[in-house]
Amino acid sequence: MDRRDNQQVEKTKELEQEGQMKEGSSHFITEDGKQYRMPYTIIKKVIFKNLDQKELQDIPHSARLQYRLLLFDAVIKAKVDFHKKFIRIVYNHPEANNIKEKISRQKLIEFLANEGVHVNEAPENFEETDYDYQKELYNYAYFPPSIREAPPYGWTKEEWKRHKEEEEKKKYRMEHPTMLDKLLGLNKKKDVKKGSGMKLHP
Amino acid sequence: MVKKEEQEEVNSKRPEVRMDDPASVTDPLFAPYHRTVEEMEAMPVIEKTMTVCPECKLIIPGTIYKDGDYVMIRKFCPEHKWAVEKYWEDYEMYTKMKRYNYFGRGLDNPNYLGQGQNCPFDCGICERHHTHTGLANVVVTNRCHLSCWYCFFYAKEGEPIYEPTTDELDKIFRNLKAAKPIPANALQITGGEPMMHPDIVEVIRRAKKAGFDQIQLNTTGIILGESPELAKQVKEAGCGTLYMSCDGVSPRTNPKNYWEVPNAFESCRQAKIGIVMVPTVIRGINNHEMGAMINFALNNLDVVRAVNFQPVSLVGRMPTRLREKQRITIPGAIKEIEQQTHGAIRKEHWFSVPYVGGINKFIEALTGEYKYDLSIHFACGAATYLILDDNNHIIPITEFVDAAGMVDALQTAVNEMSGKGRLARKAIAVKTLLGIPKFIDKQKQPKSLNFSKMLMNIFLKNDFNAMGALHSKTLFLGMMHFQDEHTYDIKRVEKCDIHYAMPDGQVLPFCTFNVFPEVYRDKIQKQYSIPAKEWQQTHANWNYRADKYFRDVKKLEQDPRFLKTYANMKDFFALDINGGKAVENFPVFKPKPPVEQKVVPPATEKANAA
Numbered sequence: 001m002d003r004r005d006n007q008q009v010e011k012t013k014e015l016e017q018e019g020q021m022k023e024g025s026s027h028f029i030t031e032d033g034k035q036y037r038m039p040y041t042i043i044k045k046v047i048f049k050n051l052d053q054k055e056l057q058d059i060p061h062s063a064r065l066q067y068r069l070l071l072f073d074a075v076i077k078a079k080v081d082f083h084k085k086f087i088r089i090v091y092n093h094p095e096a097n098n099i100k101e102k103i104s105r106q107k108l109i110e111f112l113a114n115e116g117v118h119v120n121e122a123p124e125n126f127e128e129t130d131y132d133y134q135k136e137l138y139n140y141a142y143f144p145p146s147i148r149e150a151p152p153y154g155w156t157k158e159e160w161k162r163h164k165e166e167e168e169k170k171k172y173r174m175e176h177p178t179m180l181d182k183l184l185g186l187n188k189k190k191d192v193k194k195g196s197g198m199k200l201h202p
Numbered sequence: 203m204v205k206k207e208e209q210e211e212v213n214s215k216r217p218e219v220r221m222d223d224p225a226s227v228t229d230p231l232f233a234p235y236h237r238t239v240e241e242m243e244a245m246p247v248i249e250k251t252m253t254v255c256p257e258c259k260l261i262i263p264g265t266i267y268k269d270g271d272y273v274m275i276r277k278f279c280p281e282h283k284w285a286v287e288k289y290w291e292d293y294e295m296y297t298k299m300k301r302y303n304y305f306g307r308g309l310d311n312p313n314y315l316g317q318g319q320n321c322p323f324d325c326g327i328c329e330r331h332h333t334h335t336g337l338a339n340v341v342v343t344n345r346c347h348l349s350c351w352y353c354f355f356y357a358k359e360g361e362p363i364y365e366p367t368t369d370e371l372d373k374i375f376r377n378l379k380a381a382k383p384i385p386a387n388a389l390q391i392t393g394g395e396p397m398m399h400p401d402i403v404e405v406i407r408r409a410k411k412a413g414f415d416q417i418q419l420n421t422t423g424i425i426l427g428e429s430p431e432l433a434k435q436v437k438e439a440g441c442g443t444l445y446m447s448c449d450g451v452s453p454r455t456n457p458k459n460y461w462e463v464p465n466a467f468e469s470c471r472q473a474k475i476g477i478v479m480v481p482t483v484i485r486g487i488n489n490h491e492m493g494a495m496i497n498f499a500l501n502n503l504d505v506v507r508a509v510n511f512q513p514v515s516l517v518g519r520m521p522t523r524l525r526e527k528q529r530i531t532i533p534g535a536i537k538e539i540e541q542q543t544h545g546a547i548r549k550e551h552w553f554s555v556p557y558v559g560g561i562n563k564f565i566e567a568l569t570g571e572y573k574y575d576l577s578i579h580f581a582c583g584a585a586t587y588l589i590l591d592d593n594n595h596i597i598p599i600t601e602f603v604d605a606a607g608m609v610d611a612l613q614t615a616v617n618e619m620s621g622k623g624r625l626a627r628k629a630i631a632v633k634t635l636l637g638i639p640k641f642i643d644k645q646k647q648p649k650s651l652n653f654s655k656m657l658m659n660i661f662l663k664n665d666f667n668a669m670g671a672l673h674s675k676t677l678f679l680g681m682m683h684f685q686d687e688h689t690y691d692i693k694r695v696e697k698c699d700i701h702y703a704m705p706d707g708q709v710l711p712f713c714t715f716n717v718f719p720e721v722y723r724d725k726i727q728k729q730y731s732i733p734a735k736e737w738q739q740t741h742a743n744w745n746y747r748a749d750k751y752f753r754d755v756k757k758l759e760q761d762p763r764f765l766k767t768y769a770n771m772k773d774f775f776a777l778d779i780n781g782g783k784a785v786e787n788f789p790v791f792k793p794k795p796p797v798e799q800k801v802v803p804p805a806t807e808k809a810n811a812a
Contacts, residue, residue, distance in 0.1 A: 060262060063324075066324075140314075145311060146310045
């Protein structure tokens with residue numbers, strides 16, 4: 001076995017530059033000097049709005065339609081929202097600069113029509129924008145922000161909401177004691193009474 | 203002798219199964235499949251859930267109900283009508299296991315923005331998920347040196363190659379460690395055959411550096427069996443466990459690696475790597491050797507740490523009758539073991555995986571901190587420990603530990619500790635722990651083990667080294683039943699803690715990744731794959747067949763490691779102390795005559811020399 005590391009990346013680029021490989025999959029991004037494969041760059045996001053809820057039927061049928069959309073290799077993400085009456089599709093459009101499978105918006109519209117969902121391209125019902133795969137999908141998945149905060153052990157969400165500020169001040173003071181704190185021993189770890197506690201096997 | 207180019211790829215032929223067996227129509231084993239709708243609807247309902255239509259994937263309600271001893275799931279799709287499947291093959295065990303079910307914590311920073319309204323087609327993991335990553339799977343290649351007929355995980359000829367670089371894998375590892383509030387800590391490096399990744403040692407090293415305490419390699423063991431030196435490098439890099447597929451103890455049940463398992467054992471012995479044997483159990487194929495597999499593991503207890511049975515997940519299209527014949531669930535497998543070991547390992551010895559949550563919650567309450575959780579659905583997994591005493595007595599741990607009573611006591615303590623200060627909590631803990639010995643039957647406890655002392659060390663000193671002593675004398679028996687479209691229960695998948703980390707940064711539960719590969723596993727891996735043609739251009743001398751392993755059975759059967767492993771196997775269950783009845787289907791070893799050495803007549807020798 002040969003040690004390879006990122007030789008694959010270099011080799012693909014080399015072959016492309018030499019003209020030996022016409023359509024290599026050599027789109028990479030560089031982070032901290034390291035290269036990572038990136039299958040898509042700028043693709044498209046289309047949202048069909050104000051759909052007829054009768055056509056979407058219900059949540060299970062909307063979910064199945066979402067599944068069926070995802071069966072297209074060129075559909076990267078799909079969301080069919082029954083309640084909000086929209087379909088959002090992130091797809092690899094025919095003009096995109098990559099070697100992956102592609103699909104046109106027209107094909108998607110035809111497919112949806114076959115599935116019994118009729119969309120129209122009037123400005124108020126339709127929105128299409130460029131979608132930066134790296135920024136909007138890849139980077140989100142790799143560096144996801146916190147969308148909620150689990151309270152520390154023993155606290156319920158409500159209790160923590162009320163006491164968070166006070167507790168964090170205490171914690172900060174423990175970690176950054178003043179001279180007076182040190183003299184009074186306030187920086188020593190105390191047995192802090194916790195919230196009402198968590199129940200086992202709720 | 204057949205030339206290498208003409209040899210068949212290993213394990214590439216589907217075994218023939220008779221479908222016209224008239225017994226299957228009248229066998230009570232299949233009766234629950236053939237009820238009328240009225241009969242089914244008259245059965246007691248246990249629970250309602252959401253599932254999918256196996257045909258069209260429409261999300262539909264599922265009813266879990268009792269049919270005699272069986273727990274079944276039925277569902278009705280407006281287009282494809284009724285579908286019925288075995289959910290669990292023992293109602294009594296179902297109710298026992300269910301009481302340990304509890305909800306864990308999901309992620310504060312899920313990798314995909316979504317509320318899971320269209321679950322399981324909104325996956326990535328979303329905010330609706332109930333557990334953190336307990337075991338993270340990372341696919342390092344889809345190349346494999348075998349061509350197993352039932353496997354969809356490896357690249358067939360002409361298919362794109364998925365093989366991330368070390369840097370890309372490193373990024374995936376760091377992503378898993380960034381999960382909040384509890385980062386992943388156990389990693390399984392998988393494939394394809396992960397040992398085919400040319401930088402596998404470096405990959406393991408990077409995973410260790412990323413902070414994973416427990417690193418496993420999911421492998422056939424063939425490459426490591428051929429190279430003890432590589433096994434040592436793998437160990438030094440940080441991999442302590444081989445998660446090794448091993449479907450039986452005879453060539454018929456284990457065509458995948460029967461001949462190579464002894465070599466893998468030996469390499470791991472030398473490298474001090476523990477082995478988890480992983481048999482996929484298929485009724486009618488290898489379920490008759492489950493007891494024999496446990497006995498095989500006991501024979502190699504110096505290197506085998508566990509046997510983790512996986513009742514088959516029948517994903518994909520197959521004839522209905524065949525599916526019914528091959529279906530086995532966790533209790534079905536446990537009953538097979540009970541029967542084949544003549545009651546030495548019985549169904550009451552097993553507990554569901556979330557049972558451990560009771561112990562975990564106690565430690566959390568005591569320390570005042572959240573701990574790594576095992577809050578999976580109770581129907582997904584079960585486990586027990588066997589202890590092999592100094593006189594070869596096989597003792598299941600629950601023979602001397604009242605596990606149910608102990609966890610009840612711990613639960614009471616957790617409730618008492620709730621809202622109290624640290625000193626008060628510690629006092630309650632000490633009082634509870636002093637009561638623990640009453641749950642341990644010292645008469646039945648192996649002499650080599652002081653179980654209550656071990657528990658004290660774990661609880662009070664957080665000293666898990668004591669567990670090491672337990673592991674060295676014991677065999678962990680596990681069951682993990684992954685779902686398929688027929689058994690699918692969305693409540694189970696929401697609690698899954700075995701996750702796959704994908705190259706696009708998303709994380710998926712095992713049973714969405716593998717049950718709907720067309721929209722998850724295969725789809726995303728394909729996006730990040732390299733077309734076969736390009737792979738060939740960038741890898742000189744590579745071709746599909748060059749990756750394949752071809753065995754020389756005669757040579758392997760003459761190997762001393764093979765003879766050591768199979769020729770001198772002991773039947774522990776046949777010992778008087780263990781009941782004195784031979785384990786069913788104990789493999790009888792028939793030594794093969796040694797390969798004849800051609801003796802060259804002196805005259806010919808002279809002629810050759812001339």
